Amino acid sequence: MEQKRSSFTGKIGFVLAAAGSAVGLGNIWRFPYLAAKYGGGIFLLVYIILAVTFGFALMTAEIALGRKTGLSAVGAFKALNKKFAFVGYLAAIVPMIILPYYSVIGGWVTKYLAVFVSGQGRAAAADTYFGDFISGVAEPIFWFALYIGVTALVVLFGVEKGVEKVSKIMMPVLVVLSVFIAIYTMFIPGALDGVIYYIKPDFSHFSVKTVLAAMGQLFYSMSLAMGIMITYGSYMKKDVSIETSVHQIEIFDTGIAFFAGLMIVPAVFAFSGGNAAAINAGPSLMFETLPKVFDTMYGGQIIGAVFFLLVLFAALTSSISLMETVVSIFCDKFKWNRKLTCLIVFVGALVIGLPSSLGNGVWKDIRILGLRFLDFFDFISNSVIMPLVALLTCIFIGYVIKPKTIADEVALTGKFKNEKLFTFVIKYLAPICIILILISSVLDVVLKDGFF
Numbered sequence: 001m002e003q004k005r006s007s008f009t010g011k012i013g014f015v016l017a018a019a020g021s022a023v024g025l026g027n028i029w030r031f032p033y034l035a036a037k038y039g040g041g042i043f044l045l046v047y048i049i050l051a052v053t054f055g056f057a058l059m060t061a062e063i064a065l066g067r068k069t070g071l072s073a074v075g076a077f078k079a080l081n082k083k084f085a086f087v088g089y090l091a092a093i094v095p096m097i098i099l100p101y102y103s104v105i106g107g108w109v110t111k112y113l114a115v116f117v118s119g120q121g122r123a124a125a126a127d128t129y130f131g132d133f134i135s136g137v138a139e140p141i142f143w144f145a146l147y148i149g150v151t152a153l154v155v156l157f158g159v160e161k162g163v164e165k166v167s168k169i170m171m172p173v174l175v176v177l178s179v180f181i182a183i184y185t186m187f188i189p190g191a192l193d194g195v196i197y198y199i200k201p202d203f204s205h206f207s208v209k210t211v212l213a214a215m216g217q218l219f220y221s222m223s224l225a226m227g228i229m230i231t232y233g234s235y236m237k238k239d240v241s242i243e244t245s246v247h248q249i250e251i252f253d254t255g256i257a258f259f260a261g262l263m264i265v266p267a268v269f270a271f272s273g274g275n276a277a278a279i280n281a282g283p284s285l286m287f288e289t290l291p292k293v294f295d296t297m298y299g300g301q302i303i304g305a306v307f308f309l310l311v312l313f314a315a316l317t318s319s320i321s322l323m324e325t326v327v328s329i330f331c332d333k334f335k336w337n338r339k340l341t342c343l344i345v346f347v348g349a350l351v352i353g354l355p356s357s358l359g360n361g362v363w364k365d366i367r368i369l370g371l372r373f374l375d376f377f378d379f380i381s382n383s384v385i386m387p388l389v390a391l392l393t394c395i396f397i398g399y400v401i402k403p404k405t406i407a408d409e410v411a412l413t414g415k416f417k418n419e420k421l422f423t424f425v426i427k428y429l430a431p432i433c434i435i436l437i438l439i440s441s442v443l444d445v446v447l448k449d450g451f452f
């Protein structure tokens, strides 16, 4: 495990790599449908509050933990306290759960790119198009396998650098295009109500579930509570400011999510006449509404193709970081060689992902805790294991190694401006909130047989 650690070059290198992992389907596909489902403006508000408190504190903690120890999750916890090595292991399970179903969605994006490139985008605007596609057997599996195959090839040949270079150009283009589409959408008749729903907090929509969903989304979107930021921190140079980097990643990540919501939520209103059932659409939201928007647009076919290409890149940089993490865990642990490990992880993810793909069609009646496979994997990682890892991380830092240890690492490059906020969140706010939320979500399962 003690091979030499490469490090990111320069300041911007770290931020971009971390942002590449953070910005992905979570921002563009997952955030808008959660925002639509959990109350619009109130979800957005809760999310932003959590991002600047929880998100800030946890990301700072993870990056500093990695940089201080120079190790990835398991090693980092172990190095500071042997008893807490299990937190690292628990964190390591998360990318293994996420990678397979993430790739199923990645496959959908790939399919939509192909559809728009081949000029069939109009067909995709039909109401039943998406449902018919994902409920199929061979086709979604084909795209899923293709997507995960590409991810595996990149990880195998180590061409992440190339992909990162491309995404440095793609990411800004994605931002510009999203803003453009969002503004266009606002002018579709009926969309304005959606803009209001999305932006104006309505406290009557507030519930514990809003907070639970927002918190799960925060961890997911910022790639927290799964050891990824610890690993990235271990590659970070000592002269780069952790605090500034965290702020930049936060703004970038939340900004893209915000615009994705602004592009998708109002469109749902416009095309459904504000119909509540459509707002509850869930994972299918992006794939159903955006083709309709493109269909009304002059040059919509081309814009659609460019859009899905950009989303594909955003997704790939994330799934690469997921697979890379899984591969390096196995390489370190079992001392397997990289090629073999890539192959094993590829096949493993393919097999584990199959139910998530089939669960939208032939296996749709097989439910775990009332959820389909994809939603179940999503729920168990985002709403159960990640909060648990986050809680244990807070306890570890707040009461075992003490916040000062982290603060000192952050202060290597100058004053830690938000140290008080950091300490307060880690010691009190985060643990209390997470415990309450975990209890409520467990009660939810025990009392009813279904969550949402």
Ligand code: PHE
Residues within 6 Å of the ligand: 021, 022, 023, 024, 025, 026, 027, 095, 098, 220, 221, 222, 223, 224, 226, 228, 318, 319, 321, 322
């Ligand atoms: N943060 C990524 C996204 O928003 C997803 C992801 C999770 C990537 C975990 C890597 C690790 O899409």
